[in-house]
Amino acid sequence: MTKQRKLYIKTYGCQMNVYDSERMAEAMGPGGYTQTDTPEDADLILLNTCHIREKAAEKVYSELGRLKGLKKDNPDLKIGVAGCVAQAEGAEIMARAPMVDLVVGPQSYHNLPALEAKARGGKRALDTEFPTEDKFEHLPARTARGPKARRAPAAFLTVQEGCDKFCAFCVVPYTRGAEVSRPVGRVLSEAEDLVSRGVREITLLGQNVNAYHGADGQQSWGLARLVRRLAEIDGLERIRFTTSHPNDMDDDLIAAHGDCPKLMPYLHLPVQSGSDRILKRMNRKHTAAEYIALIDRIRAARPDILISGDFIVGFPEETEQDFEDTMELVRQIRYGQAFSFKYSARPGTPAAERIDVDPVQADARLQRLQALLREQQTEIQQEMVGREVNVLFEKPGRMAGQMVGKSDYLHAVHVETDAEIGTIARVRITASGPNSLAGEIVDNSA
Numbered sequence: 001m002t003k004q005r006k007l008y009i010k011t012y013g014c015q016m017n018v019y020d021s022e023r024m025a026e027a028m029g030p031g032g033y034t035q036t037d038t039p040e041d042a043d044l045i046l047l048n049t050c051h052i053r054e055k056a057a058e059k060v061y062s063e064l065g066r067l068k069g070l071k072k073d074n075p076d077l078k079i080g081v082a083g084c085v086a087q088a089e090g091a092e093i094m095a096r097a098p099m100v101d102l103v104v105g106p107q108s109y110h111n112l113p114a115l116e117a118k119a120r121g122g123k124r125a126l127d128t129e130f131p132t133e134d135k136f137e138h139l140p141a142r143t144a145r146g147p148k149a150r151r152a153p154a155a156f157l158t159v160q161e162g163c164d165k166f167c168a169f170c171v172v173p174y175t176r177g178a179e180v181s182r183p184v185g186r187v188l189s190e191a192e193d194l195v196s197r198g199v200r201e202i203t204l205l206g207q208n209v210n211a212y213h214g215a216d217g218q219q220s221w222g223l224a225r226l227v228r229r230l231a232e233i234d235g236l237e238r239i240r241f242t243t244s245h246p247n248d249m250d251d252d253l254i255a256a257h258g259d260c261p262k263l264m265p266y267l268h269l270p271v272q273s274g275s276d277r278i279l280k281r282m283n284r285k286h287t288a289a290e291y292i293a294l295i296d297r298i299r300a301a302r303p304d305i306l307i308s309g310d311f312i313v314g315f316p317e318e319t320e321q322d323f324e325d326t327m328e329l330v331r332q333i334r335y336g337q338a339f340s341f342k343y344s345a346r347p348g349t350p351a352a353e354r355i356d357v358d359p360v361q362a363d364a365r366l367q368r369l370q371a372l373l374r375e376q377q378t379e380i381q382q383e384m385v386g387r388e389v390n391v392l393f394e395k396p397g398r399m400a401g402q403m404v405g406k407s408d409y410l411h412a413v414h415v416e417t418d419a420e421i422g423t424i425a426r427v428r429i430t431a432s433g434p435n436s437l438a439g440e441i442v443d444n445s446a
């Protein structure tokens with residue numbers, strides 16, 4: 001009989017890592033591993049790491065420092081580092097942190113059971129290859145979704161990985177490799193499998209998801225065609241996708257936002273900067289005006305769509321005027337949600353060679369930008385009050401008799417109801433708080 005063991009996974013960074021962590025847990029299932037929320041109970045701890053900004057990478061070493069003590073209490077405990085820090089700094093991790101038993105890069109998760117076995121046999125194991133085969137095809141089917149994920153009515157599904165864009169600040173093309181799309185048939189069968197397990201909302205994931213070009217026999221499907229086909233699955237009520245590049249928003253995908261009701265009115269479309277000079281230096285390959293015109297076209301197709309974005313301030317050589325251009329673009333677009341970061345030089349990227357902006361100035365700019373984005377987000381949330389939205393309930397709220405779910409626009413909504421997890425209700429928004437909305441049921445069976 002297989003020995004029963006406990007796996008604890010800590011996930012950093014993006015949604016793709018959340019998806020990968022689920023798949024890693026599934027991969028370890030046949031070896032007798034079940035997931036735990038308590039690192040002290042674990043026989044295997046995996047840190048699924050993020051390398052996108054310096055701070056994200058530093059967290060790994062401080063977490064490893066904290067975990068060291070656990071090995072003294074449990075000599076059988078194995079510790080592994082996965083994700084993009086593993087990919088970029090695998091050998092360095094092995095040298096710097098002797099308590100790490102295995103290192104596995106994002107393209108090699110199907111080899112995790114073999115690496116774990118090697119580590120249990122007393123040998124340290126490292127795999128950061130970019131294999132030619134598709135790791136997803138070597139991972140178990142979604143039947144094994146962990147206990148936490150099993151009841152969740154909203155799931156992620158990675159359809160594309162890697163990036164060929166080479167933005168000057170970004171490590172993704174180096175850590176996740178070249179752009180690869182999963183074949184249409186595999187995506188559809190995974191989606192059907194998820195839906196048969198009660199999933200009603202799927203978010204398609206990819207570092208450059210709207211560049212999706214999955215094979216279907218001799219044909220190549222774009223993301224819009226995939227979305228339209230997924231929308232035919234009975235029981236799947238909502239489709240989202242993230243993250244997109246402006247230059248890959250083709251006409252069909254824009255049209256789908258207008259004519260495919262299951263495609264939710266929310267689009268994360270990072271612009272990074274509003275200055276043409278900086279966009280050029282970032283190698284983004286579009287101007288601010290082109291981005292604004294694109295958003296206009298998307299809004300013409302779906303007027304109520306909520307736009308979300310990413311911004312980097314303090315990119316090398318950014319002047320006060322460049323930053324003002326970003327502020328102006330934000331005023332023109334009005335973002336419902338946004339993520340903004342101070343530029344962080346990443347080793348090996350072209351921008352890392354350039355001269356940084358004075359950090360005090362960069363901090364001040366970040367604060368100004370974040371204040372503006374917060375103001376827009378608050379205003380847009382307040383405009384929701386009095387409106388009716390559909391809410392997919394995901395979990396009980398903190399107060400008794402309350403459920404929390406997501407609106408079509410991805411706002412968290414708290415509602416007093418005994419509705420079950422996984423149901424979608426028509427809800428009238430009654431109040432707007434700092435991070436969520438409150439609402440009341442209008443119709444239980446929307």
Ligand code: 5AD
Nearest residue numbers: 169170270310311312341342343344
């Ligand atoms: N410094 C700061 N922010 C970065 N991002 C990516 N690389 C860097 C970097 N070197 C941000 C971008 C991207 C998001 C995922 O992270 O805004 O869209």
Ligand code: SF4
Nearest residue numbers: 163165166167170172
């Ligand atoms: Fe990085 Fe996105 Fe640019 Fe690709 S498109 S290099 S993932 S920021």
